Amino acid sequence: xxxxxxxxxxxxxxxxxxxxxxxxxxxxxxxxxxxxxxxxxxxxxxxxxxxxxxxxxxxxxxxxxxxxxxxxxxxxxxxxxxxxxxxxxxxxxxxxxxxxxxxxxxxxxxxxxxxxxxxxxxxxxxxxxxxxxxxxxxxxxxxxxxxxxxxxxxxxxxxxxxxxxxxxxxxxxxxxxxxxxxxxxxxxxxxxxxxxxxxxxxxxxxxxxxxxxxxxxxxxxxx
Amino acid sequence: xxxxxxxxxxxxxxxxxxxxxxxxxxxxxxxxxxxxxxxxxxxxxxxxxxxxxxxxxxxxxxxxxxxxxxxxxxxxxxxxxxxxxxxxxxxxxxxxxxxxxxxxxxxxxxxxxxxxxxxxxxxxxxxxxxxxxxxxxxxxxxxxxxxxxxxxxxxxxxxxxxxxxxxxxxxxxxxxxxxxxxxxxxxxxxxxxxxxxxxxxxxxxxxxxxxxxxxxxxxxxxx
Numbered sequence: 001x002x003x004x005x006x007x008x009x010x011x012x013x014x015x016x017x018x019x020x021x022x023x024x025x026x027x028x029x030x031x032x033x034x035x036x037x038x039x040x041x042x043x044x045x046x047x048x049x050x051x052x053x054x055x056x057x058x059x060x061x062x063x064x065x066x067x068x069x070x071x072x073x074x075x076x077x078x079x080x081x082x083x084x085x086x087x088x089x090x091x092x093x094x095x096x097x098x099x100x101x102x103x104x105x106x107x108x109x110x111x112x113x114x115x116x117x118x119x120x121x122x123x124x125x126x127x128x129x130x131x132x133x134x135x136x137x138x139x140x141x142x143x144x145x146x147x148x149x150x151x152x153x154x155x156x157x158x159x160x161x162x163x164x165x166x167x168x169x170x171x172x173x174x175x176x177x178x179x180x181x182x183x184x185x186x187x188x189x190x191x192x193x194x195x196x197x198x199x200x201x202x203x204x205x206x207x208x209x210x211x212x213x214x215x216x217x218x219x220x221x222x223x
Numbered sequence: 224x225x226x227x228x229x230x231x232x233x234x235x236x237x238x239x240x241x242x243x244x245x246x247x248x249x250x251x252x253x254x255x256x257x258x259x260x261x262x263x264x265x266x267x268x269x270x271x272x273x274x275x276x277x278x279x280x281x282x283x284x285x286x287x288x289x290x291x292x293x294x295x296x297x298x299x300x301x302x303x304x305x306x307x308x309x310x311x312x313x314x315x316x317x318x319x320x321x322x323x324x325x326x327x328x329x330x331x332x333x334x335x336x337x338x339x340x341x342x343x344x345x346x347x348x349x350x351x352x353x354x355x356x357x358x359x360x361x362x363x364x365x366x367x368x369x370x371x372x373x374x375x376x377x378x379x380x381x382x383x384x385x386x387x388x389x390x391x392x393x394x395x396x397x398x399x400x401x402x403x404x405x406x407x408x409x410x411x412x413x414x415x416x417x418x419x420x421x422x423x424x425x426x427x428x429x430x431x432x433x434x435x436x437x438x439x440x441x442x443x444x445x446x
Binding site for chain 2: 058085116132135136
C-alpha cells in the first residue's frame with residue numbers, strides 16, 4: 001500500500017505539502033514488546049501501522065496497566081505525538097503487541113501541516129474524537145456497569161457448571177443472562193480476547209487465562 | 224465582552240466568515256438546573272459561557288451521575304455539538320449549575336467553519352484535547368489511586384479527631400499524609416468543592432455534606 005493511501009486528507013494537500021510529508025516519513029520495524037512512547041513528556045511522533053498491532057495503555061503508580069485500545073493495520077497513533085497539541089496532558093504508553101512495521105512521521109512536520117491545512121486538522125479531530133469515544137466506552141463499562149467483572153464472573157461460573165474451558169454459547173445468550181445487549185457483550189469479549197484472557201471461536205469461547213479471569217471476576221479490571 | 228473576544232481564531236477568519244458566525248449566534252439565558260444536552264443523539268450546538276457555570280457529566284443506567292468537568296466563564300462547550308464530528312460516540316449530559324447566560328452557535332455553522340478554516344479546526348482540537356485530559360485525570364485518580372475515597376476517608380477521620388466540621392490544615396499537609404502531591408490534592412479538593420461536598424477557605428476546609436463524604440470514603444465516587 002502506498003503512503004498516501006493511509007491519509008484521507010492526501011488529495012487536499014498541495015504538491016509541496018505532499019512532498020514535505022513523503023520525504024519526512026521513515027519506515028520503522030519494531031519487534032514485539034518495543035515501547036514506542038511512554039508518558040506525556042515523550043513526543044516521538046505519529047505512527048501509522050502498516051502491519052502488526054500496537055497497544056495503548058495507562059500505567060498506575062503501582063505498575064498495573066489498563067489497555068485503553070489497540071491500533072491495527074492502517075490505524076494512526078496520535079498520542080505518541082502529544083506535543084503537537086498543548087491541551088494533551090495525560091500519560092499513556094504505546095507498545096508493539098506483535099512484530100510491527102510502522103511509518104513514522106516527525107511531530108513538527110505533522111503539526112505544521114495541521115496548521116496549514118483544515119483537512120489535516122479535521123482529520124486529526126476525528127482521530128481524537130474516536131479515541132476519546134473508545135476510552136469513554138471502556139470507563140463507562142468498568143466504572144458504572146462493572147461489566148468486565150460481571151462478564152468474567154459469568155464465564156467462571158459457566159466453566160464450573162459445564163466442566164470445560166471451551167464454552168459453547170452465543171454472545172446473545174450471555175447478553176440475556178447479564179441483562180445487556182449483544183453488541184456490548186461482543187465488544188467486551190473482544191477486549192478480553194485482546195487481553196489474551198479468552199479466544200473467541202464460532203459460537204464458542206475458549207478460556208485461555210483462568211487466573212486473570214478469576215481476578216477480573218472478583219475485582220474488576222480497575223484494581 | 225464582545226463575541227469575537229471569546230474566539231482566539233477570530234482574526235484568522237475572513238470578513239465573510241466573521242459575519243456568518245456573528246449572525247448565527249444567539250444569546251440564551253438559562254435558569255439553574257436547565258438540561259442543555261442529553262446524550263449522543265442530541266446535537267444542540269456549541270455554547271459559550273458568558274456568565275454562570277455548566278456541568279458536564281455522565282449518567283449510569285441506574286441514574287447515578289459522575290461530573291466529568293465544569294465549564295466556567297469564557298469556556299466553550301463542544302460536546303453539546305457532538306454531531307459535528309462523526310468520531311464522537313459517547314453519551315454525556317450538560318446542565319446549568321447556576322443561572323447562566325450563554326452564546327449559542329448552531330452546529331452546522333461551526334462545522335462549516337471548521338472545514339474551511341485550519342485555525343478553527345485546530346482550536347477545536349485543542350478544546351477536545353483539553354477535555355480529554357480532564358477526563359483522563361479524573362478516571363486515573365478514581366480507577367487507580369482511589370484518591371477520591373482516600374481523601375474523603377482522611378477528611379472524615381480528621382473531622383472525628385478534631386471534633387469539628389471546619390478542618391484547619393493545608394493541602395500540603397494532606398498530601399504528605401496521603402503520599403500524594405499538593406497539586407493533586409488541591410485539584411481533588413476543588414472537585415469536591417464543585418460537588419458541594421466541601422467548601423475551601425484560606426487554609427481551612429469546611430465539610431458541607433458529611434453524608435456524601437462518608438459515602439465517597441467507603442465506596443469511591445465510582446459506585
